[in-house]
Amino acid sequence: MEGRIVKSTGSWYKVLTDQGIINSRLRGKYRLKGSKSTNPLAVGDYVIIDPEDTEEGSAVIKELKERKNYIIRQSPKHKYKHHIIATNLDQAILMVTLSSPRTSVGFIDRFLVACESFRIPAILLFNKSDLLDEDNLELFEAMSHLYSELGYPCILMSAHDDEDISPLYAILEDKTTLMAGHSGVGKSTLLNRLIPEADQKTAEISDFADKGVHTTTFAEMFFVDGKTSIIDTPGIKELGLVDMDEVELSDYFPEMREVRQDCKFNNCTHINEPGCAVKAAIESGEISESRYFSYLSILEDEDNRR
Ligand SMILES: Nc1nc2c(ncn2[C@@H]2O[C@H](COP(=O)(O)OP(=O)(O)O)[C@@H](O)[C@H]2O)c(=O)[nH]1
Ligand SMILES: [Mg+2]
Ligand SMILES: [Zn+2]
Secondary structure (H helix, E strand, O other), X not given: OEEEEEEEOOOEEEEEEOOEEEEEEEOOOOOOOOOOEOOOOOEOOXXXXXXXXXXXOEEEEEEEOOOOXXXXXXXXXXXXXXXXXXXXXXXXXXXXEOOOOOOOHHHHHHXXXXXXXXXXXXXXXXXXXXXXXXXXXXXXXXXXXXXXXXXXXXXXXXXXXXXXXXXXXXXXXXXXXXXXXXXXXXXXXXXXXXXXXXXXXXXXXXXXXXXXXXXXXXXXXXXXXXXXXXXXXXXXXXOOOOOOOOOOHHHHXXXXXXHHHHOOOOOOOOOOOOOOHHHHHHHOOOOOHHHXXXXXXXXXXXXXXO
């Protein structure tokens, strides 16, 4: 029987099949050859399962189907390993806010670079539009201009407003969408509006329920309809990057990718090499300084990691 993993809690996986959700597990030690990941299977994976205990309705996972793509984060426990957050994604939505709290540009750029490295189209959802003053609105206009030119659609909305939410269905339709963003930006609020059965705790409730209790949270897939799903990633702060060398990083900035073949040296890192086309594009205003600043900051972090 074929199915898709919609939730994983370590050794058990909830697999959605034609016959509903079946609790499944891996038999024995299952390792992906040469894998550097701490988890062999993740939310979004298509698998073949074999019903095991018909009374309990459990099954054994026999086979993992080939993945279209995946996203990872660095394992908190093992420096050289990573954890697969989700797989087989059609797009990623990063929910950000310009006020209460303000999402940093550095964080946005890091997320976009990760999406580029995994070849996943990304959309920026600016939430809490109701809280924006004139300065914040100007900031939105500037950011929206910058990021949509780079190929990342920008949407301004309030998760409290049904009129803002209904256009989102068309964006999500028939796709698997990863939803990410800092805690407090409104992800659970939106998810509950889109899918009332999701029944996600929002800030006020979870603050109360989790008082003094450290809860680990896992990625989970929710369905808007049979073919439309959203993967919520509570507690996941940052995506990791694929293994790359420093020369590759500029490939994950679309505006740098476009000009970097004009650099004098083909291994140019665009820091202070002579004849650098990227630096020339920054000077002429073609490439934004804030994006270049993010580039340098990611480069430095990756250097330190190595
Ligand atoms: N003013 C305003 N508050 C919002 C909006 N969306 C969510 N919130 C509030 O922001 C807080 C955090 O929302 P929550 O959905 O828990 O954020 P999450 O951590 O990303 O899941 C809650 O108090 C929500 O009611 C919005 O569009 N406008
Ligand atoms: Mg939440
Ligand atoms: Zn260069």
